Amino acid sequence: MIRFSNVTKQYDNDVVLKNLSLNVDKGEMVYLTGPSGAGKSTLLKLIYCAERPDIGQITVANWDIGKIKQSTIPFLRRNVGIVFQDFRLLENKTVFENIALALRIHNLNTQTIREQVNAVLREVKLSQKAKTYPPHLSGGEQQRVVIARAMVSKPTVLLADEPTGNLDDDTSNSIIALFREINARGTTVVIATHNHELYHGTGRRVLHLNNKNIEQESIG
Amino acid sequence: MKTFMFSLDTALKSLWQEKWINFLTILSVATGLLILSIFSVISLNADAVVKRWASEFGMIIYLDDSADRTTEERLQREFTNDPDIAQVKFISKNEAMKDLQNTLGENSSILEHVDENPLPASFEISFKNKNLDSLYVKKKTALIEKMSGVTDIQYAEKWLSSLSIVSALLKAGVIILGSAIVIAIVFITYNTIKIFFYRRRSEIETLKLLGATRTFIRLPFLLEAIFIGMAAGLLSAAALFGIHFFVTNKLPNFLPAVSMLKIILPAVVYLILPLAGAAVSFTGSFIAVGKIRY
Ligand SMILES: Nc1ncnc2c1ncn2[C@@H]1O[C@H](COP(=O)(O)OP(=O)(O)OP(=O)(O)O)[C@@H](O)[C@H]1O
Ligand SMILES: [Mg+2]
Numbered sequence A: 001m002i003r004f005s006n007v008t009k010q011y012d013n014d015v016v017l018k019n020l021s022l023n024v025d026k027g028e029m030v031y032l033t034g035p036s037g038a039g040k041s042t043l044l045k046l047i048y049c050a051e052r053p054d055i056g057q058i059t060v061a062n063w064d065i066g067k068i069k070q071s072t073i074p075f076l077r078r079n080v081g082i083v084f085q086d087f088r089l090l091e092n093k094t095v096f097e098n099i100a101l102a103l104r105i106h107n108l109n110t111q112t113i114r115e116q117v118n119a120v121l122r123e124v125k126l127s128q129k130a131k132t133y134p135p136h137l138s139g140g141e142q143q144r145v146v147i148a149r150a151m152v153s154k155p156t157v158l159l160a161d162e163p164t165g166n167l168d169d170d171t172s173n174s175i176i177a178l179f180r181e182i183n184a185r186g187t188t189v190v191i192a193t194h195n196h197e198l199y200h201g202t203g204r205r206v207l208h209l210n211n212k213n214i215e216q217e218s219i220g
Numbered sequence B: 001m002k003t004f005m006f007s008l009d010t011a012l013k014s015l016w017q018e019k020w021i022n023f024l025t026i027l028s029v030a031t032g033l034l035i036l037s038i039f040s041v042i043s044l045n046a047d048a049v050v051k052r053w054a055s056e057f058g059m060i061i062y063l064d065d066s067a068d069r070t071t072e073e074r075l076q077r078e079f080t081n082d083p084d085i086a087q088v089k090f091i092s093k094n095e096a097m098k099d100l101q102n103t104l105g106e107n108s109s110i111l112e113h114v115d116e117n118p119l120p121a122s123f124e125i126s127f128k129n130k131n132l133d134s135l136y137v138k139k140k141t142a143l144i145e146k147m148s149g150v151t152d153i154q155y156a157e158k159w160l161s162s163l164s165i166v167s168a169l170l171k172a173g174v175i176i177l178g179s180a181i182v183i184a185i186v187f188i189t190y191n192t193i194k195i196f197f198y199r200r201r202s203e204i205e206t207l208k209l210l211g212a213t214r215t216f217i218r219l220p221f222l223l224e225a226i227f228i229g230m231a232a233g234l235l236s237a238a239a240l241f242g243i244h245f246f247v248t249n250k251l252p253n254f255l256p257a258v259s260m261l262k263i264i265l266p267a268v269v270y271l272i273l274p275l276a277g278a279a280v281s282f283t284g285s286f287i288a289v290g291k292i293r294y
Helices: A040-047 A070-077 A095-104 A110-123 A139-152 A169-184 B002-017 B019-057 B069-081 B093-113 B134-145 B157-199 B201-210 B214-254 B256-260 B269-289
Strands: A002-011 A014-024 A029-033 A055-060 A080-083 A157-161 A188-192 A205-210 A213-219 B059-063 B085-091 B122-127 B150-155
Touching (some): A002 A040, A014 A055, A029 A040, A029 A169, A040 A055, A040 A157, A040 A188, A070 A080, A070 B201, A080 A139, A095 A110, A095 A139, A095 B002, A110 A139, A157 A169, A169 A188, B019 B157, B019 B214, B059 B069, B059 B134, B069 B085, B069 B122, B085 B093, B134 B150, B157 B201, B157 B214, B157 B269, B214 B269
Parallel strands (some): A029 A205, A080 A157, A157 A188
Antiparallel strands (some): A002 A014, A002 A055, A205 A213, B059 B122, B059 B150
16 A cells, blocks of 8 residues: 655755655554654655655555656545644634535535534544634644544545644543554554554554664564 | 535635725725726727717818809719718808808898809718728828819818827727736735735645645635625726716716717626626736645
8 A cells, every 4th residue: 555665755965764665555554653853754744745755666555656746646645644743723614624624625515524524523522622613622632633634534544643642541542442443444554653552562563763764663 | 516615615704804905905906997997988988079070070072163063963973872971961052152141140241242152062071980080081082182073172180180199099098008907906916815825825735735636725716816806896887887977967067068078888898897807806816826736
């Protein structure tokens, strides 16, 4: 589903990833870990085309990121749900509207949008906050809205960048349970985190990012 | 279609949220359109006046004293059959004399000492409106002058040519002014939409990351610009209507001479203004949203 071959990525002259290769199969749930600044977010950005590799080849689903046309990028992104590390919620739209936006982009009708958004709000336990604006939510609530928005369109790939950074253990566990459920429905899931509690004992693949490459691979 | 409805909704919300900047934009665009339409109406009317006056002045063709009945009839036939000539009126020597006596009124006694009628017979002709430019009239004059039996021709050449020049200058002025105003309107809407685009840049960035197409991102801005342009067009049309009403119905009370002007203002202008406003401001916004890169 996701394949990197000898990818190098640098910002200006600062090499972040060097000669990195990886492969995530369809339906897998993989953890990506490493110290702050190791390049976890950068790696995810390369997958959804927010950054371009300087060297190497990346394929996501059937798209070759190196050759993808500008006009095709939106269609790639519609297949990728993203939990952004910095949330990217629209402050002037309600929780409901923020989540609905991901479906409006898909040109769905109002009725379908309402049903799907309400369903996902129940899953992240935010039904009561549907009409609230993001600035009035706690950090953990905002994080769940972002997760809800990422999963509402039932993407083939879900990328979560530090999805439990603002959550207590209980909520973290329920969010991870949610990701497992999504994964069980066939969605490929990649979770970037430096919290090893998250993958400990899951039996999933864990990729350790350090020194510009995947230094080590383990089973959580 | 759903995208369109959503964009429409977004555009209408933004129109309301940014009502002050939108109001000012509409006002500026409307002012531009109003100035442009007023000048166009003036130019259109000047052109019409030139043609009307020229046709009313017409042309007087004096006949040779020696011209007899047959010559008169031949000329009459020729003028009547000429497709460029709208009206022909023959004035015989006697009629000319009567006219003169009428004009002089009680002073006509001075004519009593004139034995023989010195006035020539003449034709008064007027041209079809569409042909009335001074070059054409000159050509026609030269042709008529050569006809046998014709001695002299009088027409409002000076008037006609200077009026034509005024009218041509007005037309050129309107075109230059018009282009300047159109560019100004494009620039004004460009600016406004650019500001909106800039204010919403982080929202746009998020939309891009969520997989929004260019159309989805652009459409609300373009629709908003179309609304702004249309509103400005309607506003200027209303103002134009008001000014026209004032000039034709109220102004003559103070300035009776104004009622002599038969102002031509085709009703279609009221339709063109909103459409032109929308088109021009759409252009500005189209440039403003630019090429979206992912
Ligand atoms: N847009 C950018 N321009 C320049 N440098 C950048 C940019 N984005 C990231 N970097 C740099 O690249 C390196 C990797 O950043 P990245 O955000 O991928 O790390 P991370 O592993 O996600 O860290 P964290 O765990 O703190 O989120 C950092 O040194 C960062 O300063
Ligand atoms: Mg990061």
